Amino acid sequence: MPPSAVPEAQVQVLFHIPEGSTSLRRVHNKAIVSSSPSAGHPIKQHTVIAAQDLRKTYGDLAAVDGISFSVAAGESFGLLGPNGAGKSTTMKMIGAVTQRTSGQLSIMGLDPDSHGPEVRANLGVVPQQDNLDEELRVRDNLLVYGRYFGLPMSYLKPKADELLEFAQLTDKAKSKVDALSGGMKRRLTIARSLINEPRILLLDEPTTGLDPQARHILWDRLFRLKEQGVTLILTTHYMDEAEQLCDRLIVVDKGRIMAEGSPAQLIREHSTREVLELRFGSERNTTVGADLQGIGERLEALPDRVLIYAHDGEAALEEVTSRGLRPLTSLVRRSSLEDVFLRLTGRSLVD
Amino acid sequence: MTEDAALTATAARAHSPEVSAARARRWGAFYYAEQVLRVMKGYGWSILMYSVGQPVAYLFAMGVGLATLVDAEDAGAFGGVSYLAFIAPALLVSAAVMTAANEFTFPVMGGFKWRRTYYGPHASPLTPEQIAAGQIIAVTLRLLLQSAIYFAAVALFGASPSGWGWAGIVVATLAGLAFGLPLMAYSASIREDKGQFALVMRFIVMPLFLFSGTFFPLDTLPWAVRWIGWISPIWHGTELGRVFSYGYQEPPVLTVIHFVVLMALAALGWVLTRRQFVRRLGQ
Numbered sequence: 001m002p003p004s005a006v007p008e009a010q011v012q013v014l015f016h017i018p019e020g021s022t023s024l025r026r027v028h029n030k031a032i033v034s035s036s037p038s039a040g041h042p043i044k045q046h047t048v049i050a051a052q053d054l055r056k057t058y059g060d061l062a063a064v065d066g067i068s069f070s071v072a073a074g075e076s077f078g079l080l081g082p083n084g085a086g087k088s089t090t091m092k093m094i095g096a097v098t099q100r101t102s103g104q105l106s107i108m109g110l111d112p113d114s115h116g117p118e119v120r121a122n123l124g125v126v127p128q129q130d131n132l133d134e135e136l137r138v139r140d141n142l143l144v145y146g147r148y149f150g151l152p153m154s155y156l157k158p159k160a161d162e163l164l165e166f167a168q169l170t171d172k173a174k175s176k177v178d179a180l181s182g183g184m185k186r187r188l189t190i191a192r193s194l195i196n197e198p199r200i201l202l203l204d205e206p207t208t209g210l211d212p213q214a215r216h217i218l219w220d221r222l223f224r225l226k227e228q229g230v231t232l233i234l235t236t237h238y239m240d241e242a243e244q245l246c247d248r249l250i251v252v253d254k255g256r257i258m259a260e261g262s263p264a265q266l267i268r269e270h271s272t273r274e275v276l277e278l279r280f281g282s283e284r285n286t287t288v289g290a291d292l293q294g295i296g297e298r299l300e301a302l303p304d305r306v307l308i309y310a311h312d313g314e315a316a317l318e319e320v321t322s323r324g325l326r327p328l329t330s331l332v333r334r335s336s337l338e339d340v341f342l343r344l345t346g347r348s349l350v351d
Numbered sequence: 352m353t354e355d356a357a358l359t360a361t362a363a364r365a366h367s368p369e370v371s372a373a374r375a376r377r378w379g380a381f382y383y384a385e386q387v388l389r390v391m392k393g394y395g396w397s398i399l400m401y402s403v404g405q406p407v408a409y410l411f412a413m414g415v416g417l418a419t420l421v422d423a424e425d426a427g428a429f430g431g432v433s434y435l436a437f438i439a440p441a442l443l444v445s446a447a448v449m450t451a452a453n454e455f456t457f458p459v460m461g462g463f464k465w466r467r468t469y470y471g472p473h474a475s476p477l478t479p480e481q482i483a484a485g486q487i488i489a490v491t492l493r494l495l496l497q498s499a500i501y502f503a504a505v506a507l508f509g510a511s512p513s514g515w516g517w518a519g520i521v522v523a524t525l526a527g528l529a530f531g532l533p534l535m536a537y538s539a540s541i542r543e544d545k546g547q548f549a550l551v552m553r554f555i556v557m558p559l560f561l562f563s564g565t566f567f568p569l570d571t572l573p574w575a576v577r578w579i580g581w582i583s584p585i586w587h588g589t590e591l592g593r594v595f596s597y598g599y600q601e602p603p604v605l606t607v608i609h610f611v612v613l614m615a616l617a618a619l620g621w622v623l624t625r626r627q628f629v630r631r632l633g634q
Contacts (some may be wrong), residue, residue, distance in 0.1 A: 074497025
C-alpha cells in the first residue's frame with residue numbers, strides 16, 4: 001500500500017491534548033518539539049502506523065482513552081507503562097484483532113476494522129501469553145503458522161530451518177513444545193511471527209517472566225531484526241528494555257499518553273542526569289525529607305527509599321553526609337525511564 | 352555474521368501480504384482444518400483403533416450375543432430384519448454423535464482457555480469464522496473416515512442388506528454435526544470449566560443414545576418419553592440410516608423431516624458457533 005494512502009491529517013496530528021491538567025499540556029508541548037523533523041522524527045518518512053484519538057472502552061472502563069501516535073517504517077517504537085495502562089489493548093487494535101470504539105487507526109494505510117486479513121498479513125505478532133501449539137513439534141509450529149498465510153511448503157521448509165537457526169533452536173526442531181524452557185518458547189514465538197517476513201513486528205511484553213540471560217538473548221535477536229529494517233512495536237513495563245530497544249516511545253498511563261520521545265530525550269526532559277538513592281530504614285525514609293531539603297534539584301520520598309535527583313550524585317551524597325545524616329545504604333546511578341515515569345505519574349512502573 | 356548471511360541468503364521470498372490476505376480470505380478455513388488434522392495425526396493411531404475397535408466390539412456383543420436371543424424370541428418384531436440389521440444403523444449414528452461430542456467440547460474450550468490455540472491463527476490473516484469452520488471441516492473428515500470404517504464392519508457382519516447402506520456414512524456424519532455444532536457453540540460460550548461437559552455426556556448424550564430408538568423402536572416407549580427421540584439427532588439419523596440400510600418402511604414425508612431436522616440443527620449450530628467465535632476472539 002503506498003504511503004499516500006495514509007490521510008495527511010493522521011500523519012500530522014501526532015498528539016491528543018488531554019484536557020485539564022496543565023502539566024499534561026506541558027508534556028504535550030515538549031513532545032511536539034521532540035517530534036519536529038529536525039529532531040529526526042519520521043514525519044517525512046513512510047508512515048506505517050497512524051493512530052488518532054484512538055479509544056477503546058469496555059462498558060464504563062476506558063482501557064485506551066484517546067491516544068494518538070504515528071510510527072515510521074523501520075522505526076522501533078515502544079509503549080511503556082504499568083500493567084493495566086492500556087498497552088495490550090492498543091496492541092490488539094493495531095494487530096486488527098480487536099475493534100476500536102472510536103478514533104482513527106491506519107496500518108500500512110489500511111483500516112484494520114474493515115481490512116482485518118490484509119492488515120494481519122502485514123504483521124508478525126508476539127503475544128503477551130505464548131499460544132504455541134503444544135501438541136505439535138517445534139518445527140511444525142512454524143510450518144503450520146506459515147500455512148495460515150497461504151505460503152507454500154516449498155517456501156516454508158527452508159524458511160522454518162532458517163528461523164530455527166535465528167532463534168537458536170535448530171537442535172530442538174523435533175522436540176515437543178512443552179519440553180522447551182520459557183525463554184526458548186518465547187524465541188520460538190518470535191520465530192513463528194517472522195514466518196511471513198512481516199514488515200511490522202508487534203511484541204507485547206516480549207521478555208516478561210524471563211530470567212536475565214534469556215532476556216539478553218532475546219534482545220540480541222530483536223536488535224538484529226531492527227538492523228534488518230523490521231519495524232518493531234513493543235510494549236513493556238521494563239525501562240531497561242525500552243532503553244535498549246526503542247528509538248522512540250510513548251509513556252502510557254490509564255489509557256492516555258503522558259509523554260513521548262526517545263529514551264534519552266525523556267530522561268533529559270523529565271529527570272536529572274543522576275539519581276542518588278538513599279535508604280534510611282523503613283521507619284525514617286519518609287520522615288527524613290525535611291533534613292534533606294535543598295540537596296539536588298528534586299526529592300522523592302518513597303516508602304523503601306529516598307531519591308535525590310541531582311546533576312552530580314556524588315556531590316549530593318557528600319552534602320548529605322556533611323549534614324550529619326547516615327543512610328544505611330547509598331547509591332549513585334544514571335537516571336532511567338523509571339524516574340521519568342515516577343515524575344510523570346507519581347507512581348512506580350512495577351508495583 | 353553467518354546467521355545474518357543465512358537470513359539474507361534465502362532463496363525464496365515470502366509472497367506479498369496482499370497475496371497472503373487474498374489466499375486466506377479464500378482458503379482460510381481449509382488452512383485451519385489442515386492444522387487440526389495435523390494435530391489429530393499426532394494421535395492418529397488411537398483414533399484409528401477406536402474407529403475400528405468400537406464397531407467390532409459393539410457388533411459382536413449385540414449381533415452375536417444379544418441378537419441370538421432376540422431373534423429367537425420374536426423374529427418379526429423389527430420389521431422383518433435381524434436384530435443386528437436393526438441396530439447397526441443406530442450404532443453407526445451413535446458412534447458419530449459421540450465422537451462429535453468429544454471433538455466439539457474439550458478441544459473448543461481448550462482453544463479459548465487452556466491451550467489458547469485459537470489465538471495464534473487469530474493474529475494471522477484468518478478470521479474467527481474461518482477458525483471455527485476449519486475445525487468443523489477437520490472433524491467432519493474424521494466423522495466420515497470413522498463412519499466409513501464402521502460401515503465396513505457392519506457390511507462384514509452382513510448387517511446392511513440393501514445396496515444403499517453406504518449412504519449411512521453420510522447420514523451418520525450429518526447426525527454428528529447436527530448434535531455437535533450446537534454443542535460447539537455452547538463450548539465456545541463457557542468461561543469456566545465447572546464440569547459442564549461431564550454433565551452433557553451423562554444427562555444429554557447417554558439418554559439420547561438409549562432413548563432414540565437405538566435398541567428398540569421408539570414407538571415401544573411410553574408417550575411420556577417418546578419426545579426424547581423426536582428432538583434427538585440420533586433418532587432422526589438412525590431412522591434415516593435404516594431407510595438406506597434395509598429399506599425401512601416409513602412415510603416419505605417422515606424421511607424428508609429427518610433430513611430437514613438434521614440440516615436445521617447443524618445450520619443453527621453453525622450460526623451460533625460463528626457468533627460465539629467472532630465475539631469471543633474479538634474481545
